[in-house]
Amino acid sequence: MDVKAVQSYLSSLNLPQYRQKQILKNYFSGHYATFLDMTDLPKDLRLDLEKNFSLLSVKESKIIIDTDTQKALLTLKDNLAIESVLMDYDDWLTACLSSQVGCPLNCAFCATGKMGFMRNLTAEEIVDQILYWKNILSNPNKPPFLKGGARRAEDLKRLVFMGMGEPFLNWDNLLVTLKIIKENLNIGSRKISISTAGIIPKIYEFADLNTEINLAISLHAPDQATRQKIMPIAREYHFDDLIKSLNYYTAHTRRQLFLEYALIDGINDSELHLNKLITLLKSNRLFYLNLIPLNPVRGGLNSSSKINLFSDTFNKNHLNYSLRRSLGQSTNSACGQLIVGN
Ligand code: SF4
Secondary structure: OOHHHHHHHHHHOOOOHHHHHHHHHHHHHOOOOOHHHOOOOOHHHHHHHHHHOOOOOOEEEEEEEOOOEEEEEEEOOOOOEEEEEEEEOOOOEEEEOOOEEEOOOOOOOOHHHHOOEEEEOOHHHHHHHHHHHHHHHHOOOOOOOOOOOOOOHHHEEEEEEOOOOOHHHHHHHHHHHHHHHHHHOOOOHHHEEEEEOOOHHHHHHHHHHOOOOEEEEEOOOOOHHHHHHHOOHHHHOOHHHHHHHHHHHHHHHOOOEEEEEEEEOOOOOOHHHHHHHHHHHHHOOOEEEEEEEOOOOOOOOOEOOOHHHHHHHHHHOOOOEEEOOOOOHHHOOOOOOOOOOO
């Protein structure tokens, strides 16, 4: 919902202040799909608001239900579309949010990059992905996850900015989104993670914000030569400068920093890569590696068979890492698999 536009419209109607608060509370609860559903408002006001505004700026065009993920194709007001994913981690639900329509960075292992870049999402469109999922969870007629189990809007407890797009290239709208989440949705900063491919100036700015939001880096290579083969952004931001910015982040925030490493056959899975990765992890005790089996992307790269070798070696060296559980592969809902129009 365009909060400012609705607020100024309501002010022009000279409605009492409590009405504005009531409408905002209803909107952020995620329990309502349209203004017409807000039966605690006078009928004329409901009709009026519905005629002039959309409660949600994203509209479901398709939803794919899997055992532990739901993926929605959401159409925007200009008819462009994005994907957004809800993941069931048993004890909580996590929404994986898109920040751009497509992505300009074109990483070799990612379907979104193949779409090209259309535009940044507005803060309203990012927040409305969260409210869309809350609404799905509030609606008893919507299908549950295949593995079943009752879920409520309140079970959506974590957010990750790991969907379509590079959040740090949509910086201003990202900051507005985080402010809206902080002020209106009951999701604490520690439950939010932002993933970047390594936009160095923004890593410094993010560190200086001193927030408790988690930062993850799509690293995927332990050196410049390998990284620039699969991530064109490495040609703009050199690996050594990236590591310098990550050390600044950990020194400044004293927070753990998550390094994402998808193991790709013949690309980043040699013994030399492994040794470099170990050296990197030993260099900073706040670096935490998420080792990820590469999710298949059509016409793309292949997952490496050396994942056990890597994890065994990390165990022997007592390094901070985990083998990440990948949800939603079979419905192309996993990391790097989101794409519209293909
Ligand atoms: S991995 Fe992230 S940054 Fe790279 S192309 Fe995909 S969406 Fe963009």
